[in-house]
Amino acid sequence: MRELYTPNHSAVHRIDARVKVIFTLAFIVFLNLTPSGAWPAYILFFTWMFSLSLSSRLGIAFVLKRSLLALPFVLAALPLVFTGPAPLGQIPVLNTPSLTYSVVGFYRFASIAIKAWVSVMAAVLLAATTRFPDLLTAFSQLKVPALFLTIIGLMWRYLFVISDEVTRMLIARTSRSATAPGSNRSGGSLFWRARVTGGMAGSLFLRSIERSDRVYAAMLSRGYTGQPAAQKTTRLQKKDLLALAAGVILLVLLWLLGVITGG
Amino acid sequence: MLFSPINPMHIPDGFLSVLLSIVLWVISVVLIGIALRKTGQTIGERQVPLMGVLAAAIFAGQMLNFSVTGGTSGHLLGAAIAAILLGPWPAVLVMTSVVAVQALLFQDGGILALGANLFNMAIIGPFVAYALFTLLMKLFKKQTWGLFVAGFVAAWSSIFIASLACALQLALSGTSPANIAVPAMGAIHALIGIGEGLITIGALAFIFAARKDLLKADANKPARNIGVVVGGLLISLVLVVLSPLASSHPDGLEWVAEKHGFIEAAREAFYNIVPDYSMPGISNPALATIVAGILGAVIVFGVAYGIARAEKRPSAQDDAQR
Amino acid sequence: MEPVIEISNLSFSYPDGKQALEGINLLVQPGEKIALVGANGAGKSTLLYHLNGIFTGSGMIRVNQLELNKNNLPRVRAMVGLVFQNPDDQLFSPTVYEDVAYGPTYQGLDPHTVREKVALALKAVHMEDYAQRNPYHLSSGEKKKIAIATVLSMQPQILAFDEPTAGLDPRARRELIDLLLELQQTMIIATHDMNMVEQLTPRTILLNHGKIVADGPSLDILRNDRLLMTNGLI
Structure with a gap:
């Protein structure tokens, strides 16, 4: 991405x-x-x-x-x-x-x-x-609620990290998607493929939930109180x-x- | 890799009437406002990073795919799993973040149409999913398989019902006749919904095996979101009833959209102010088109020329900025 | 003996134009254990990904006399088992059994054969008792072994590892090295762990900026401080 x-x-x-x-x-x-x-x-x-x-x-x-x-x-x-x-x-x-x-x-x-x-x-x-940070600042000055912008800011911060994670999972799956010697059929059933993909999603969400624990700890250690930092507004x-x-x-x-x- | 799973539900700008877009913007903003207030009240600051990171995971998770047949593939959209894991209101915020950033930064869906897209994917999706999931979980109570049936139904419906809303919006805007849009959108998304349902089952199976506690958390306090359950069921009911009606009477919808639309009315009023199209100089549309074409070419040439000049000798201001 | 891997004049650059591999030539004999060393960004992982057709650069790659191209990619993937640095990227099923069964199931083998292959693979990594566990809760060392089992179940002749000892505690690291010494497959191991290189892989290939700058006995390369220094390994 x-x-x-x-x-x-x-x-x-x-x-x-x-x-x-x-x-x-x-x-x-x-x-x-x-x-x-x-x-x-x-x-x-x-x-x-x-x-x-x-x-x-x-x-x-x-x-x-x-x-x-x-x-x-x-x-x-x-x-x-x-x-x-x-x-x-x-x-x-x-x-x-x-x-x-x-x-x-x-x-x-x-x-x-x-x-x-x-x-x-x-x-x-x-x-x-x-x-993107300028866009967020602009939206906050245009009175978009701070809680919402904090969520979007965090999302943006981790989007690229997590999409790399997804790319690696997809690569790992591809590298094991093989055909047996002397065989022509491969792929498994549609239902099974969809379920495996679901497993990847589940694993991704769990890892993300646990990542958010670490993010929270890091935010606390930098003085996060649940209140978003005040933006200085320029006219x-x-x-x-x-x-x-x-x-x-x-x-x-x-x-x-x-x-x-x-x- | 620029990523954008082609999703037939992200409506671009140009396809919805401005009136409908604004109405849906207002509805979405109000509901998202409620979600912000509810979320702020009921959950701690702890949830803020959770929602942010999970929004990123759902955005990125939409890249996860499985091949269906001959080059087509199934994707995860995630409204249902978000509603199941987080509860309805935080799920609305998470999906809003995903859909808004997709529109703003990746042009997946329009900006004027964002109100409609938020309504379909960030509000209807989680609401319908949560309502059906809660209801079915109550029905199946103790059985483990109940979790998966409920998950599948919730995920499938979240896609299907949202697509009906999308089709009706297109029909109301006069962009696509209801008797074509509703069955076409409905049929495509009935299939896409199966993929969503199967992926959701897989995700629930993984989470159930690894962190059962995450799926139990919300079951203890179902009463709190009774409004969402009722709302989600109502939305489903209304859309399911309305869609076949609309597609069997496409003229009715068109009639509403065209004859009584606000925009038409406004334009007619305007014609009365400028009688008989008699603006001096541009009374002839063909001539106006030619003039506009020439003017456009001149402006583009002017800008290109200006840039070429500026690039020859970089301005002092530019250097100062570096 | 015929080489099991044959690479000639392989070059690859990423879509953004960054040159990742340049003029790689390499012959690997059956049963060899080879270390791939080099600073971060030297092209180690990129080279590994080529063995499995994840990336395709210009030049020629032959695995078991089979030239790698679009048509026989699925067959080559069965011959080369790629073990990733982070096992979490590789494990995505509710149980260890299902994860190890992914490869054989995808190959369309009958359930009985799948069961046999899974049992063999788990036995090879000494994790028979873990079949019904959830991989998510295992320790890093255990996850690593399961990740190896997930490729062993396809019975590949070649195993390719991306930094296998990274993030393991000393005991898990020792157990992993013991396991790799036991396994008979041809191995190519991208790593920063020079102690493991000394114990495990007689031959070392040193990469820098996508080029092979040294290829020879590990002990010679490891003792050449100047070579290691100029290539960012000390």
């Missing part, structure tokens, strides 16, 4: 994490509020995210590739193409019979796919340009606020453009 954050010295990296969190959320909300078929607005939303990705210097291939992650889910919207309202178009399939599709349904489907794609781009950009700088306001106004304008041109 690899962390998505990519250290770089770009302007996007340096923006206050709170501004990025709020802007990303606003961007996704307004993009999704835009009605279907608002192609000009989509082009500009995409351009905006694309330019931000460019100026973050993450490498555009990285962002585009990562953002295709939502693609498999597009299948869920595919039926729209065939079940949408009239007018119906026809795709000739080997002359006759031909496949009918709904034009409106197709527009809706394409709109959903584009929105999903550009939204993921925005999320990738946030995750790749903001260090947003004026230029950050201005940038955020300008960004949101631009988003509203794009949305209006979408409402006017969309169907």
Whole structure:
């Protein structure tokens, strides 16, 4: 498992994490509020995210590739193409019979796919340009409860350790998954394979529960009292606020453009 | 290795209507708030590292797989085992941490859609699992096999019921017709649920052999979470009844989603403010598309040019930061 | 005699581009016991993982005359038993019996044969009485022996160990070394435990930055302080 954050010295990296969190959320909300078929607005939303990705210097291939992650889910919207309202178009399939599709349904489907794609781009950009501790601090300043952030912080701290553990367990299992000499069948029954995997999960959870005992002891030895350490809150700088306001106004304008041109 | 088991239940952004997303965000936030309060009251500070580390274990444990057939494989999702090991409210917090971090940092599920994903996987999942597990354990009382039957049913239902909720949300958003989404999602997850159930049996068998005490702890105080049990059963009942209804009357759902949706209403109101689409300059959608395309290309070119310039001579500010 | 392992010109780099092995050439005769030494990150574990096809680099590996490729991976895995550093990664069943039975069961052998193989494997590590115990609660030394039994049940000709004595108390360590001296299989042991090397493995291979820098009699290498110093072993 690899962390998505990519250290770089770009302007996007340096923006206050709170501004990025709020802007990303606003961007996704307004993009999704835009009605279907608002192609000009989509082009500009995409351009905006694309330019931000460019100026973050993450490498555009990285962002585009990562953002295709939502693609498999597009299948869920595919039926729209065939079940949408009239007018119906026809795709000739080997002359006759031909496949009918709904034009409106197709527009809706394409709109959903584009929105999903550009939204993921925005999320990738946030995750790749903001260090996780900064994100946590931003959330705490945005009034997300401390207990919750403590849990997430601990989870992040041990996620990579434990996923290495899982990788080693999987490797150990693979190395014993063999075929006997002169035999062609192997694998055991499906039920048995699933149960073995369950055993691995059980062992993983027990080890983690016992690890949490040690983590607790270590936290106590460093003065943990059950209260999360007080975060010092810095106020947003004026230029950050201005940038955020300008960004949101631009988003509203794009949305209006979408409402006017969309169907 | 970038890891992301393709899970058809993490809804990305773009697939849910904004209104539904916000409603589900509010519901999830309220319930998670209750979970935070309950957890803060009933358990000691000792549980905080336990929840954090177990959240990491469930996140990482989702990599554990077994091959089913021809390249497909079964995975663990973990809501049920979390609810069985920790009780319902801490399980809600653990699953919330997992689902939220997956969305924020790994783009497994959207950000606007996170409210819905939390509702399905971090609330419905543990609630349904806990309700059925508690009920069946009461029924089978002393038998050891009862533990495994209850575990299997709890795990299977946590997946299946959550997938019904997911399908109904897609249908309500007008993204996927209910008569296709509900049976498709339901069928896929009925199978995925079997994998989840079998893995949960294996995990319970291991824990039962090694640390029986962990499975006994919650049985002593079942009365405390009676609300969760009732809630979980109600959710299951409503979704199981509603889903076939919705899929046999897809037009009804569509009608609700489209004709009476808040967004449609808002847009219609807006059209009245800007009569006849007569914005100067962009009255023609085709022309607007072309203009937007050109504008976009210019902006991208400008940014790329700016970066190329900046890279030629690194600014003093950049050097100062290093 | 034909070599039981034959490696020629093996190189491997991790997906992130880090070169882990470079131009490895190695011949192992049947019954040899070989130590693989080198500082952390020298490539010891990476090399072990190649014997079992967990990693596949460029170059050629032959185990028992069988060239390692995708098609015969499952067969090679039956010939090479890999014992991991942390037995907890290898033991995941409610009982010791089920853990030792994993390999034979996966091979699709009939239940009677599986039982026989498990009994033999447990006997070989002197743990017959532990069959119905839960592996999670055993001591490190006991877990280690069970982990060895889990690969012995597949009757491999070659055993590959990743730091077998790490984390064991002195007695468990001595018992483990005694056990390894008893077992007749060809062994390749990645380790930092130089005393064990002296007692157990006549031949030593020294790795540094993914390359073999020395290959010869253990006693010669262990006495060459300059060699050990430059390769981070003193």
